[in-house]
Amino acid sequence: MKKFIFHLYMFFIFRSCLCQINETSSIDYNELTKYTLDTYDKNNKATRYHLNYDFQNHLFKEYSDYKLAFLPNVQYAIICHENDIDKNDNEKKTMIFWNIATYEIFIATSIYLNAFPVWYIEQKKNGNTFCMRFDSVGWYNNGRADICKNETLPCPDLIILNTSQVTYRYFNDDTLNLNKYFRKYNKKYGKSFESLLNKYSYYEYRIDNNWLAVPISEDFRIFQFNLTTFNECKSKGYDLHYPPYQFFKRNNH
Known part of the structure; x- marks a missing residue:
């Protein structure tokens, strides 16, 4: 059974991670700027888009131009490097990624596309061919739909949970204990990940002394x-x- 659930709070910020990769990797990034996105509507009709990644801004140029955010009628989308998109399923691993976006509003999904080249490069360094499928499942299904209990149910590899959805998934036994990953971070960098968080993040993502999620960024609202x-x-x-x-x-x- 697959159970991988993480939480990214409102906005995905990964610039610092990319900087670490750029400093340590010998990969030719000029060969990794071209990606292909296939979107599917409710009738499974596909539309193909060709995307260009900017490693200086760490964004797809089409995202910066607001083209990705307003794609119409997307039930799910699959992104791959342009050399991998047409490979057979047995030639590539496609991870399934759930989020709270709806069919009519792709903007909530589009932001996560910018992280794909980071994950792709990590997999490529390990010799893996890797694509990602983004499913717009809506708020309720994202937080409460049954998953992975048997072969008839959907089984996403990743779910981006809002803070209020973490507790339900935890008590439904849908989450992983991430304590060992936090300890690994401490051992690798000589400082605890907890020390980087404010008190709100610290208490929102721990239940029964278990780390359930990784807060990537914070969102402050004016009252x-x-x-x-x-x-x-x-x-x-x-x-x-x-x-x-x-x-x-x-x-x-």
């Missing part, structure tokens, strides 16, 4: 409130207090 509504409610006698708000305080002293 807004309607000052007019607060004032109106206060004028009617409601005991309301403004949230902490430095701009409001600064302009009312």
Whole structure:
């Protein structure tokens, strides 16, 4: 049974990883800029796109031009190096990757495509031919659909989980314990991965003292409130207090 579930929080940042690869690898990157993406709609109709990877920006040029983000009607997509896309299944390994994107909105999937060349290079160094399939399964299926329990169920290799989805997958026995990978990082780099995280990331990805996910980046949102509504409610006698708000305080002293 395959069970590989990781979490990338909102946005995929892998520039530092790429820098390490670029510094240590003797691979000719000029030969690894051309990739092919086949997208499939609900009727399994395929459309092919040719992509060009920029190793300076670590993005597909077509992503930077916003062409990938707005591809229409994509149920799933398969990306390979251009030399591998038409090989038979027994000649290549295709990993299945689930995420919360929907059929109509490919933008949530498109960002992960930029990581594929990194994974491809790692596999190529090990002599493997590697492609990846991205399935847009939606929020519910991504977090709660039964997987891998028997041969009739889908069995993705990777699922990108939102923080609120990790706990359900854990108690449904769908996750891996990643403690040994965190220890390996400590041994290799001389510092713990935990020391790089803020307290929110630390507690969100550990259950029963088990690391269940690897937070790659963080997303901070600005909290807004309607000052007019607060004032109106206060004028009617409601005991309301403004949230902490430095701009409001600064302009009312």
